[in-house]
Amino acid sequence: MTPFSNKQAPEASSPTATPRATRPGAIEDGRAVAATTTGCTGTKITVSGGQATVTIPANNAVAIHVNAKADITKIATTFNVTADLESGQTLHVVGNIPALGGGSTANSVALTANGDGTYKTIAELPASTAVSYKYLIKNGATVVEQEAANRTFTTPANGTHTSNDTWK
Template sequence: MLSIRTRVPAAWRSVLMLGVLLAGLLAGTAPHARAATTENVSVTFGVQAVMEGETLLLSGSSPELGAWDPAKAVPLGTTPSAYPHWSTSVQLPVGVTVQYKYLKRSPAGTVTWESIPNRTLTVSRDTPGNDDRWNVSPVATAFHATATTTWGQGLYVCGNVPDLGAWDPARALPLTTDSAAYPMWSGTHQLPPGTAVQYKYLKKNPDGSVTWENGDNRTVVTPSTGTLTLDDTWR
């Protein structure tokens, strides 16, 4: 039987070889997918705590907070003028929700954790930081506000307590919405229990300017325990 060999002209053989070489080079130098960059912000943790010679520490679910290992907990500090208020700042990734607690370590090394449920914090660029009380559970407060906005505007809540930014628009807490919920904006934030809280909503424009809603300050007294839901309409 006769075998038929297809002849490839020399010029075409060169082109084919060059193509194979280029494909190999491209495969070997193909760029790897870039790792997503994570934005970190400085979050201030503050707590009112009376101490008797112990060290006050902060521990939580994220590596930055020691991953619940007391040996890796973050120490808090105070001054004679600030005591019994203790504070520290931690770099945390934006968008992450962390659980945390405070603990005391005696000079002998004995560790005492808060006996309340884990505290929760969702980190955002506008996170004002927490103003907690040792072993006192905060009130998880759900803010629901109906408000129309223009493209690029955001809705925030701000108030007289540190947990709501102490009337500083730069520290106001953000509310969120989506296409299904709009014009309803919502957010859950922690407030001190058994406290008379004043608050208002504001809009932040793309250029950084702020528009407060009209009318008197809104007022609510938080319960001593449990949760709180506020349903408001922009005015």
């Protein structure tokens, strides 16, 4: 965080801003404000269209955390698959979400063999998000075969999700 005095930045554009700087040495109403272990504290500023207007009273400061991200609820999503693979092959899932490789087979997520012809992995996916995915078989880093059609679901707003699938 970088504190700005009211003489330096009367207006600021940022994903988040707080009228109270929360790092050691920051000043609010003429007194030092200590940092917290949970990050910035103080009044939240609404950003609209990528901009926020902040009024800083005399002898106060504002901190702008440029790379701040909103808390995103994650859904523990289990992928259970029944498949008959040959020796040396591994089953992977790839999807449109970064946690599923972002569409890149090179970044696909390997499923763990359960030893009974079923495979499983758990991925943390963003809540209330449309997910498009497919399974593929690799031998080492080489994709041997992949499904032609994508499968889809939308993660719930909270809780968990399980996809029970059969390869092809």
